[in-house]
Amino acid sequence: MQELGITPKYIPGRANIVADALSRNPPAAQQLMPSSAEVSRMGRAQHLPVRPRPLPEAVPVSVQPIGSLGAEYADLPDLVPEIEESQTPVKEGDGQQSRVGMELQSLTVSATQSQAFLDACRRGYSANPFFHPVLQYLSQQHPPALTPDFALRLRGMSLCAGLLYFEGNRLCVLRSQQGTVMAGVHTPLHAAHFGTGKTYRKVASLYYWPKMWRSVASFVRACDRCQRSKGPTAARPGLLQPLPIPSRPWKSTCIDRLTDLPPSGDEGFDVILVVLCRLIKAVVLIPTHSTAGAEETARIYRQHVSCKKGFQRHIVCDRDPRFVARFWQTLHASSGSEVDFATASHHDTAGAAERMNRTLKEALQCLVDTKHSRWSEFLYDVEFVYNSSVHEGTGFAPLALDGGKSPLIPPALNLPVSVEPSFDAKEFLGEHSQMIAAARDSLRSAQQVMTRNANRRRRPAENI
Structure with a gap:
């Protein structure tokens, strides 16, 4: 701040008054609200009935009937919303420039039970198989003895003015009126198309019918506006299908x-090419450039992998432009290798390489510290x-599975040298084969665990 020549100046709290939207004085009501004549003129222009409603400060409003709200709310004949709107441009005094017109909307929605809705409930109780026995029992002055099943249905029921109520204030609604009730709680402006839980709690606070949760869930699930506007919350379609486990090292990468x-x-270098063996989990890290194309990528892959580990039967990769290039596919097809591409946005296909990228990034962050430009060293x-550490999936170090014995690490060089026992070639090959078999069994068990955990958040789907 001293270099910029800024001198801080302390302002006491009482003197630090900043004009904002909350601290400004509101404009006069006569400048913001339209006059009665303007409201009447607006109502005649829109062919709407104008009915003044007393509000604080005597603000005139115009009322729209439910028919003028659009086709979305035309299916609510038994709910009577009252909507008030008023809009007018705000004008300054004489000699001042007119400001941009602003709309002042006062929206008040009150859904009340109409008399037709209550009469329909009274008439429909006698034809409803669930509520008719309850109405007959409560209408009798000397009701008979209750059976256990009927006593469970009658629990919490009461009769008032020909209407059945559950738990005192929840009106019992017929099947023919359930759609109207749920639409009035879910689709209007004051409902905002909330989900099943919120809609059910609102409906259950005022109404009651058997299997209410199932009805509300079906209604919300079938709402066209919700399906168009909200994101999917269902489990991912398609169960996890792991790739087959290779039979020998470096057969599939x-x-x-x-x-x-x-x-x-x-x-x-600004890119690392990560090559991972799908059986022994050994990794080859090759520094390269982001400008390297398909030919350069194929050259360094053949130099560091194919010439040292042998050619592969299968190569699993994503749809990077270098891997989907015709040169890359033709090169491996001529050598007998099959290139398998992962589906777009399905990173779990080559999940081992994705997990290796995370491990590699974390290890480099710990080593380079603040010297970010030295990561290639x-x-x-x-x-x-990584290759000398035991892998959780196989239970062996990748170098031990690749070479048949565990490699020496720097701490082992400080130990006294012991006489190494001689080994037989057959015994060595037998132990190596047993290690490969044990690694395959461990990978198979790990795949089963990962598949079971992944399918908890998935659902079966056809043709997947």
């Missing part, structure tokens, strides 16, 4: 790119540490 990294090293250390 997952490929992904970790992008948006700061330029690192003399060559300015630690990349191969992260690769060795």
Whole structure:
């Protein structure tokens, strides 16, 4: 602030008065509200009946009947909303420029039970199989003894002026009137098309009928406006279908790119190509550039993976432009490799590579600290540490499954050298085969657990 030449000045709290929308004095009522003549003229222009309603400060209003609210509210014949609207442009005094016209709307909605609605309930009780026995029993001066089932139905019921009430103040509604009641609580302006829970609580506070929750849920689920305006809340369609487990190491790999990294090293690497074996979970990390195309990506993949681990039967990758390019697909098809692309927006197809990206990013953040441009110097250390650590899915270190024995790590070099026992080739191959089989069994168990957990948030779907 000193460099900018700003001098702070203290203002006491009482003197610090800032004009805002809340502290400004409201304009005069005669300037904001239209006159009675203007209201009458507006009502005649819209062919609406004009009926003054007493409000504070004698503000005149115009009232619209339910028929003028549009087709959306035409299905509410038994609810009588009263809507008041008034609009007029605000004008300044003489000699001042007129401001932009502003609309002042006063909306008051009150849904009241009409007499026709109550009469329909009285007449319909006698034909309703649920409420008719209750009405007959409560209408008798000397009712007979109750059966256990009927006593359960009669619990909380009362009769007043020919109308049945549940729990004192909840009017019993017939099936033919349930749609009108739910529409009056869910679709008007004051309802805002809320969900099943809020709509049910509003309906249940005033009305009652059997299986009310099911009726409200069906009504809200079938509401056209809710289906168009709200996002889906149902579980994802389609159950999880894991990929088959490979039979030997480096037969199938997952490929992904970790992008948006700061330029690192003399060559300015800003992308990491992540290649993961789907069986032993060994990873190969290759620094590259974001400008590398399909040919450059194929070259470094062949140099670091194919020439050192052998060619792959299957390569799982996302729909990156480099992977869907014709050069990439033709190159691997000529060598006998099959490229499988993940469906768009389904990152769980190559989920192992996505999870490896997260692990790699967290490890690099811990190593580089504030030297973000040096991440490429630690990349191969992260690769060795990951491949020499025991994987949760297989139960073995990736290098142990790849080479047949656990690699030496720096702490092991400080231990005294012991005489290594001689080993037989058959015994070595047998132990390696057992390790691969045990890793496959562990992966199969892990897949079952992941599939069970993922399907809790999914639902079966046809043709998926």
